[in-house]
Amino acid sequence: MSGKQQVNLLFGSDTFSLENAATDLIKKISPELDSSFGLERIDGLVSSASDAANAIDSTREAVLTRELLGGNKLVWLKNASFLDRSRLGLTKSVKDRLTYLTDLIKKGLPSGHFLLVTSAKIDKVAAFYRACKAHGHVEEFEQPQYFNQQTAAAESYLLSAARDAGLSISRDTLVSFYERAGTDRSVLRQEMAKLRDYMGDRKTITNEDIRIMVSPTRDYSIFELLEAVGQRNLKKALPLLKQMLFNGENPVGIIVMTESHFRQFALLKELDGKRMLER
Structure with a gap:
């Protein structure tokens, strides 16, 4: 982003990147801003139309x-929950208040005043979004869609976080880290901070450190369990099964899915054998 835009809209499902971008933006707009002087936060994470209307009114009043x-x-x-096409976002009182804020953006903010809006979801055809895009800076932050992209992002973050903490971590240990904690970088940041405090003077993170200190927060899927069973990897399959049961997965459902999976494999093997005989 070049220059200092008075209006900034950051949105998307990647809350880690979004929050980092918001922090960087605050520093860029004015390095001396802090929580008690020059920076006013308004909570946009609301569940009722009246609270949403109040948040928008407070934002407009604060800007002026x-x-x-x-x-x-x-x-x-921050965290505006009424900018998408949800029931809350389509409420007349909310839409009316957003119209006033949209008009202010189009007209222009007072000199030296800046508006930052962050949200997980937004209606890209709404007048508010189009006004922000036309008169300010808009940026989207989405979580990687595919598993390999998610793990690549997690690996990159963990390597960087370990270096920043003065620690080293092997590739195998790094994989154990995100297999246990998941790929959400907000969670990984918290777990890395716990590890840093736990390590003391030691500099190399081990698998045992991961087992002791990193909370098993990742939600494992039945497909990962089936893959481990198919590979006859008991060491991997048993912890997966234990964690899935701890997370509330239905044991009967796991059995049914496993039985169905291997029945299909047996059928494919039988069909393949018949084709070989026909040749």
């Missing part, structure tokens, strides 16, 4: 109100 001591001012409408 000058700082008593002068200087730059940034208003952050």
Whole structure:
């Protein structure tokens, strides 16, 4: 992003990247801003139309109100939950309030005042989105769609976080880390902080450190269990099964899926054998 845009809209499902971008943006707009001077946060994570309307009104009022001591001012409408085409976002009172805020964006904010809006979802055909795009900076942050992309992002983050903490981690241990904690980088950041405190003077993270300190928060799928069973990898399959049961998976469902999976394999093997005989 070049220059300092007065209006900034950041959205998407990748909350880790979104929050980092918001923090960087705040520093870029005015390095001296802090939580008590020049930066006003407004909670947009609401569940009712009245609370959403109040959040929008508070945002508009804050943008128009000058700082008593002068200087730059940034208003952050954080985690707005009413900018998509949900029932809340389509409520008339919310749409009416958003129209007032949209008009302000089109008209232009007071000099030295900045607006930052962050949200998980947004309606890209709405007037509010189009006004932000036309008169400010809009950026989308989406979680990687495919598993290999998610693991690649997790590996890259863990390597960087370990270096920043002055620690080293092998490839095998790194895989054990995200297999246990998942690929959500917000979770990985918390788990890495726990490890850093636990390590003391040691500099190399081991699999035993992962087992002791990293919380098993990842939701494993039946397909990963079936893959481990198919590979006859008991060492991998048993912890997967244990974690799935701990997470509340239905034991009968696991049995049915496993039986169906291997019945299909047996059928394919039988058909393949018949084709070989026909040749």
